[in-house]
Amino acid sequence: xxxxxxxxxxxxxxxxxxxxxxxxxxxxxxxxxxxxxxxxxxxxxxxxxxxxxxxxxxxxxxxxxxxxxxxxxxxxxxxxxxxxxxxxxxxxxxxxxxxxxxxxxxxxxxxxxxxxxxxxxxxxxxxxxxxxxxxxxxxxxxxxxxxxxxxxxxxxxxxxxxxxxxxxxxxxxxxxxxxxxxxxxxxxxxxxxxxxxxxxxxxxxxxxxxxxxxxxxxxxxxxxxxxxxxxxxxxxxxxxxxxxxxxxxxxxxxxxxxxxxxxxxxxxxxxxxxxxxxxxxxxxxxxxxxxxxxxxxxxxxxxxxxxxxxxxxxxxxxxxxxxxxxxxxxxxxxxxxxxxxxxxxxxxxxxxxxxxxxxxxxxxxxxxxxxxxxxxxxxxxxxxxxxxxxxxxxxxxxxxxxxxxxxxxxxxxxxxxxxxxxxxxxxxxxxxxxxxxxxxxxxxxxxxxxxxxxxxxxxxxxxxxxxxxxxxxxxxxxxxxxxxxxxxxxxxxxxxxxxxxxxxxxxxxxxxxxxxxxxxxxxxxxxxxxxxxxxxxxxxxxxxxxxxxxxxxxxxxxxxxxxxxxxxxxxxxxxxxxxxxxxxxxxxxxxxxxxxxxxxxxxxxxxxxxxxxxxxxxxxxxxxxxxxxxxxxxxxxxxxxxxxxxxxxxxxxxxxxxxxxxxxxxxxxxxxxxxxxxxxxxxxxxxxxxxxxxxxxxxxxxxxxxxxxxxxxxxxxxxxxxxxxxxxxxxxxxxxxxxxxxxxxxxxxxxxxxxxxxxxxxxxxxxxxxxxxxxxxxxxxxxxxxxxxxxxxxxxxxxxxxxxxxxxxxxxxxxxxxxxxxxxxxxxxxxxxxxxxxxxxxxxxxxxxxxxxxxxxxxxxxxxxxxxxxxxxxxxxxxxxxxxxxxxxxxxxxxxxxxxxxxxx
Numbered sequence: 001x002x003x004x005x006x007x008x009x010x011x012x013x014x015x016x017x018x019x020x021x022x023x024x025x026x027x028x029x030x031x032x033x034x035x036x037x038x039x040x041x042x043x044x045x046x047x048x049x050x051x052x053x054x055x056x057x058x059x060x061x062x063x064x065x066x067x068x069x070x071x072x073x074x075x076x077x078x079x080x081x082x083x084x085x086x087x088x089x090x091x092x093x094x095x096x097x098x099x100x101x102x103x104x105x106x107x108x109x110x111x112x113x114x115x116x117x118x119x120x121x122x123x124x125x126x127x128x129x130x131x132x133x134x135x136x137x138x139x140x141x142x143x144x145x146x147x148x149x150x151x152x153x154x155x156x157x158x159x160x161x162x163x164x165x166x167x168x169x170x171x172x173x174x175x176x177x178x179x180x181x182x183x184x185x186x187x188x189x190x191x192x193x194x195x196x197x198x199x200x201x202x203x204x205x206x207x208x209x210x211x212x213x214x215x216x217x218x219x220x221x222x223x224x225x226x227x228x229x230x231x232x233x234x235x236x237x238x239x240x241x242x243x244x245x246x247x248x249x250x251x252x253x254x255x256x257x258x259x260x261x262x263x264x265x266x267x268x269x270x271x272x273x274x275x276x277x278x279x280x281x282x283x284x285x286x287x288x289x290x291x292x293x294x295x296x297x298x299x300x301x302x303x304x305x306x307x308x309x310x311x312x313x314x315x316x317x318x319x320x321x322x323x324x325x326x327x328x329x330x331x332x333x334x335x336x337x338x339x340x341x342x343x344x345x346x347x348x349x350x351x352x353x354x355x356x357x358x359x360x361x362x363x364x365x366x367x368x369x370x371x372x373x374x375x376x377x378x379x380x381x382x383x384x385x386x387x388x389x390x391x392x393x394x395x396x397x398x399x400x401x402x403x404x405x406x407x408x409x410x411x412x413x414x415x416x417x418x419x420x421x422x423x424x425x426x427x428x429x430x431x432x433x434x435x436x437x438x439x440x441x442x443x444x445x446x447x448x449x450x451x452x453x454x455x456x457x458x459x460x461x462x463x464x465x466x467x468x469x470x471x472x473x474x475x476x477x478x479x480x481x482x483x484x485x486x487x488x489x490x491x492x493x494x495x496x497x498x499x500x501x502x503x504x505x506x507x508x509x510x511x512x513x514x515x516x517x518x519x520x521x522x523x524x525x526x527x528x529x530x531x532x533x534x535x536x537x538x539x540x541x542x543x544x545x546x547x548x549x550x551x552x553x554x555x556x557x558x559x560x561x562x563x564x565x566x567x568x569x570x571x572x573x574x575x576x577x578x579x580x581x582x583x584x585x586x587x588x589x590x591x592x593x594x595x596x597x598x599x600x601x602x603x604x605x606x607x608x609x610x611x612x613x614x615x616x617x618x619x620x621x622x623x624x625x626x627x628x629x630x631x632x633x634x635x636x637x638x639x640x641x642x643x644x645x646x647x648x649x650x651x652x653x654x655x656x657x658x659x660x661x662x663x664x665x666x667x668x669x670x671x672x673x674x675x676x677x678x679x680x681x682x683x684x685x686x687x688x689x690x691x692x693x694x695x696x697x698x699x700x701x702x703x704x705x706x707x708x709x710x711x712x713x714x715x716x717x718x719x720x721x722x723x724x725x726x727x728x729x730x731x732x733x734x735x736x737x738x739x740x741x742x743x744x745x746x747x748x749x750x751x752x753x754x755x756x757x758x759x760x761x762x763x764x765x766x767x768x769x770x771x772x773x774x775x776x777x778x779x780x781x782x783x784x785x786x787x788x789x790x791x792x793x794x795x796x797x798x799x800x801x802x803x804x805x806x807x808x809x810x811x812x813x814x815x816x817x818x819x820x821x822x823x824x825x826x827x828x829x830x831x832x833x834x835x836x837x838x839x840x841x842x843x844x845x846x847x848x849x850x851x852x853x854x855x856x857x858x859x860x861x862x863x864x865x866x867x868x869x870x871x872x873x874x875x876x877x878x879x880x881x882x883x884x885x886x887x888x889x890x891x892x893x894x895x896x897x898x899x900x901x902x903x904x905x
Contacts, residue, residue, distance in 0.1 A: 016093075016124035016144040017133060018550070019496035020482050020540045021406060028550055028569030028581045029128040030654060030668045030731065032056075032751075036120055041795065041804040043849040043863030043898060045159070045172060045196070047120065047145065048075035048112035053808050055753035055789040056127055056141070056731065059776060060084055062103065063886050064113075064320075065287045070524060070602075071103040073288070073320035073387025074111040079127065079140035080672060080727055081758065081776075081785055084109035085589060086139040086648075088130070091115070092147055092312070094410070094478070095134075096393060100418035100470040101508055102594040105524045105602025105637060106678075106719070108506075111416070114316035114391040116294035118157060118174040119147045119192040127670065127731060129585035129650040132552035132567035135500075135534055139587040139648040139674060149298060149310075151178030151190045159900035163893055164869065167205055168287060170898070172196040186302040193295050200289040201893065202323060203882045204282045211874045211883045212892045213286065220874055222825055241328040243378040245447040247358055247371045253627070255374065258364060260449030283382035284882060285322045286892060292318040307400035314393040322385045327426035327520045329356050329375045329435075356428075357436040362444050373435060377426060379451035380463060386421040407481040414474040422466040422511060422521060429518045430462045466511040466519050476502040482538075490542030499535040506593040510601075526600040526639065528593025533557045546573045556588075560596075563588045563645055581668075582653040591643040595678050595719045600639030607632050608683035610712045613699065622699035622706070633687070634714040637680040644721050648674045654731075662737035671728040676721040679778075686717035723762050727771075729755040744798030751791045758785050769819035774840065774877045777817050782878045783887050784840070786810040800853035805846065805867075810887055812842040815877055825876045841873035843888045862899040869895040 014021050017029045034050070044050040052061055058081025062074055076084035076099075084103065089096065089110035099111040123145050130138040154177045161170040174194040180187040203213030211220055244260040295315040302308050358365040358373045365371055397410030434445030442461060446453045480498030487493075508526045513519035536554035543549055550569040556562060567585040574580075594600050613620050613628035620628070654668030686692065695710035732752040739745050758771040770776050774784040788811035795804045815824050815838040823838035846868055851861040872884035872891030884892045 014093075016090075016142055017126040017128060017130045018540070018552075019133060019480050019498060019536070019538050020494040022494065022540065026571070026579065026581075026656060028548070028571045028583050029126055029130075030581075030652060030666065030670075032125040032127065032733070034123040034125065036122065039117065039120065039123075040861075041793075041802065041849050041851070042806055043804075043847050043865055045117070045161075045170065045898070046075075046113070047115040047117050047123070048077070051077045051112065051123070051125075051143065053791060053806075054125065055751050055791050056080065056125065057789075058082075058755075059770075059783050059785055061783070062109075063889060064290065065285070065881070065886065065889060070105050071099055071101050071109070072322060072385060073113075073318070073389060074099045074101075074103075074109075075113045076103070076109045077112065077143060079125075079143075080670075080729075081755075082140040082672070082674060082725065082727070083107060085137060085592075086646075086674065088134055088136075088138040088142045090134070090142060090144045091314075091393070092149075092395075093144060094395070094412050095414070095474060095476065095502070097391070097414035097416045097472045097474040100389070100416045100472045100506075101420075101524075102526065102592060102602075105522075105526075105604075106592070106594050106680075108592040108594065111389065111391070113292065113318050113389070114294070114314075114416075115145055116147070116174075116192050116194045116296045116314075116316075118155075118176055118194050119294075119296045121146050121148045127668070128583055128652050129567065129587040129648060129672070131563075131565040131587035131648075132554045132585060133536060133538065135532070135554060135556050135565075136563075136588055136590045136645070139589060139646075139650070140672065147296060147298070147312075148176075148178075148190055148192070150182050150188050150300065151176065152181060152188070153178060154905040155902065156905070157900065157902040159898055161896060161898035163201075164895040164897070165205070168199055168201045168893060168896070170196070170198045172900075182300055182302060182308075188298075188300045190298045191296070194293070196290070196292050198287065198290040200285055200321065200323070201287040202282070203284050203286050206286065206892060206894070209892070209894060210871050212872065213282075213882045215882065217874070217876055217883065221827055222876055241374045241376040243326075243376050243448065245364070245373060245375040247365065247367075247373050250367055250369055250371055255372075258448050283323050283325055285324075286882070287889075289321040290318065292316070304400075306402065307398070310395075310397050310399070312393070312395040314391070316389075316391040318387075318389045318391075320387040320389075322387075324383045324385055326377045326380055326382050327424070329373065329377070329426070329428070329431060329520070356432060359436045359438050359443070361438055362435065364444075364447065364450065370436060373447075375447045377447075379447070379454070380426065380459065381424055383422060383424045386419075386423070388419040388421070390417040391415070405481045405483045407479070409479040410476075412474070412476040412478070416472045418468075418470040420466075420468045420470075420511060422519075425464055425466050425513070425519045425521065427462055427464045427513070427518055428520055429516075434458060434462065464513065464519060466513045466521060468509050468511045470508040471505075472507075473505040474502065476500055478502075488542050490545045490547060493542070494538075494540040496538040497536070499533070501531070501533045503529065503531050504593075505529045508594070514603075522603040523636075524602045526592075526594035526597050526602075528597040528600075530559060530590070530593070532590075547571070556590075558590055558645075560641070561590075561645060563590075563647075577658040579656045580654070581656065583651065585648075585650045587648040587650065589646040589648075589678075591645065591678055591719075593639075595639060596641055596643050597639040598641050600637075602637040604635050604637075605632060606635040606683045606715075608687060608715075611684055611688045612694075612709050613711065620699055620709075622701040622709075623697065624699065628711070631712055633683070633712050635680075635683055635686070636714060636716045638716050638718045640719045643678055643719060644676055646674055646676050646678055646721075648672060662739070664733075664735045666731075666733045668731045669728075670731065671726075673724060673726040675724040677723045677725060678719050679722055680719050681717040683715055683717065686715035687712050689716065691716040723760055725758075725760045727755065727758045729753060729757075740798075744796060746794070746796045748795075749791075749793040753789050755785060755787050770817075771819070772811075773814045773816050773818055773821075774824065774875075775817040777877075777879075783885055784813045784878070786813050786842075786887075802849075802851040804849040806849070807844060807846045809844045810842060813840045814838055815840050815875075817877075840875050840877070840885065843870065843873055843885070843891060845870060845888070845890045857904045859902040860900075861902065862897070865896040865898070866890040866894060 060078035060083035062076040085107040126142040178190040206212040246255040393414040399408035433440035434442035478500035482496035484492035510525040514523040534556040538552040569583040613624040650672040693714040698705040699709040761767040772787040790809040849863040872888035875885040
């Protein structure tokens with residue numbers, strides 16, 4: 001029969017956030033411990049799924065279903081909503097290579113999808129800064145995922161699942177094998193293998209689930225174009241792309257929809273202005289197709305009574321496929337700088353001589369002169385994105401005890417390889433010729449209702465595939481040692497010292513075709529290498545039996561800067577059942593290669609006021625217009641080698657109280673200020689720089705053309721250290737056990753996080769309050785910052801049966817991007833929604849998990865996610881989900897059933 005190999009009584013333990021072994025796991029810092037049993041009882045299928053239910057997780061977290069993002073195909077956690085870059089994720093206490101594509105083209109993070117859930121022993125979540133122990137990124141906290149280290153036997157486990165709509169199927173199987181008792185036999189070998197698959201769900205698969213997946217929100221009182229993600233747009237007098245196509249009337253510069261609404265098989269009612277409404281997000285994936293494999297092996301060998309050598313090998317392969325909208329002919333694109341083109345811009349979407357135009361003699365052009373055209377190529381069909389990520393990790397180490405010291409040293413190599421494949425993409429060079437060049441062999445390209453006239457040879461030339469191969473590498477050599485120094489009134493003083501040297505490499509080329517603007521996708525590329533050396537020191541001083549003081553200091557040396565980060569802690573235990581604790585910590589985040597490399601470029605689109613053609617909000621004389629006061633442009637974020645690191649200061653103050661043997665309570669106040677944040681120059685400021693690219697329609701004053709005053713096409717915005725963020729709140733954790741005699745035992749647990757304030761400041765006077773609002777929408781997927789998140793767990797164990805009910809709640813949010821802003825949505829009559837009615841409702845999801853032991857070796861289990869089939873509240877502002885918030889994804893998918901079995905040999 002399989003069993004965990006006995007390790008004997010644990011005298012001292014090392015807790016995340018400290019390098020000193022101690023008898024008590026309670027330190028001055030708040031640490032949430034999640035066991036493998038906790039995760040199994042939750043019904044969640046992956047480590048990421050579980051961690052994203054934590055009340056401390058916030059905006060900037062990356063869910064599996066977010067296919068629109070730069071880092072699609074990955075998952076990440078964002079403690080305190082400070083973004084995945086400010087949460088350090090460790091595996092067995094050590095770093096992993098980050099995902100091979102920066103989120104938002106800027107932010108480096110650790111992908112949680114690579115973690116084998118069945119190999120996890122526990123997860124420790126440090127809700128406190130820890131740069132003094134671990135270095136960069138540990139600003140909001142640390143998630144330390146600790147895998148099994150000593151196991152004998154064989155466990156086989158399988159799970160299948162399906163939604164109540166009989167779709168979204170999943171299957172997962174795992175084997176865990178171990179041999180050798182480390183204490184008795186002197187060795188242990190552990191192997192875990194895990195395979196999983198999840199079927200794709202599309203927005204259209206939930207067309208009958210209220211507003212889920214819909215862009216036309218008029219039935220619910222909103223305007224037809226209120227959806228932030230542009231699910232429906234009017235084709236008439238609108239600069240967006242539509243499946244009929246729209247062209248610009250040269251007489252008044254307004255866009256007019258081409259005929260063809262009746263020919264579209266999937267349209268809403270006609271637009272009263274003469275165009276039509278269309279739903280391009282019908283194609284999008286709500287949940288991608290995912291197929292993955294995780295392997296983990298650990299070998300431990302005793303070399304003597306006090307010496308052990310160990311090795312770990314991890315491998316993960318994950319293939320994720322998303323369906324996206326058809327290619328659009330609307331945008332500007334930018335590539336890297338060249339000798340002939342020092343601004344790094346190749347522009348196929350805007351500007352004199354380079355716009356997408358219908359030729360004067362194009363059969364669908366009624367004006368007799370070349371005209372601008374915008375079009376969503378429904379005739380080509382949806383584009384698709386495949387994300388194939390391979391992750392490997394190798395560790396070899398030696399640990400033991402000598403001359404009063406406990407030591408651990410290791411070498412780590414970790415690598416992430418990412419292959420992107422975008423299929424059914426538009427080749428804009430061919431499209432441009434086919435629309436606007438009568439001499440082209442592909443002319444004319446018929447659009448909209450006349451697309452059926454196009455020959456197959458045109459599509460063969462016009463459609464292409466784009467690929468890229470990116471890698472990140474991480475190599476670490478580390479050493480740490482701890483010991484007791486001398487006795488103090490409260491016990492032995494502890495000391496820990498250590499150091500590490502690591503090398504980080506990133507090579508992230510952009511998609512093929514984006515380097516010359518020939519495909520309709522953004523150019524995103526970065527390359528760089530950094531070497532870091534660090535040393536650290538930590539002391540723990542029990543100055544009295546009831547008082548322990550702690551201090552830590554770390555020095556990190558980078559190529560262009562260095563950082564010294566301290567941390568102080570205190571814990572007072574006046575009663576055996578009651579303690580007060582508090583910490584002060586400083587931290588930092590180093591600029592990543594995507595931010596600091598001079599060759600780094602990340603392009604996208606933006607809307608801003610042109611400071612040249614619309615100064616102060618008034619169109620300039622000589623040719624400025626209202627369009628210049630809100631102009632769409634290509635926005636290029638440019639790397640800056642002169643960046644400083646982001647820095648932080650954090651404080652916690654709390655109490656731990658066990659009033660009864662089966663009752664525990666902890667309350668912790670926390671506050672974090674992150675300064676010198678790395679952000680690109682604002683678009684309007686970048687538009688005023690000489691590096692901005694403009695059309696040749698310069699302003700003309702007094703008959704004289706003013707150079708470099710044409711319509712803004714592209715802004716080049718370097719990263720800079722600018723704003724700061726200051727947040728504060730409180731965490732509450734309550735646990736209660738009940739002994740029910742013949743009826744078994746029960747337990748209750750409640751975790752509550754309240755965000756009192758979440759302020760981002762662009763300057764000393766310009767500040768934005770995001771607590772309780774839908775912002776900050778600069779972070780991935782615009783999920784928002786609810787003031788309250790609650791997780792409640794109720795469990796009952798009776799004989800061989802376990803029932804667990806888990807309820808997760810988030811509070812309502814104002815449908816504004818920051819406090820004081822007008823409502824972000826409009827009513828159906830076109831008037832702004834008043835702030836009193838501008839609210840995204842709260843959401844509560846309840847999951848039920850059941851486990852039954854048929855024998856000592858055989859267990860059956862099942863779960864129902866979203867037990868009461870709650871529908872996610874309507875959310876018109878987010879772009880992470882179609883009319884629903886990504887935090888509420890279970891309410892979009894609907895009730896979901898899982899069943900499985902586990903057998904121990």
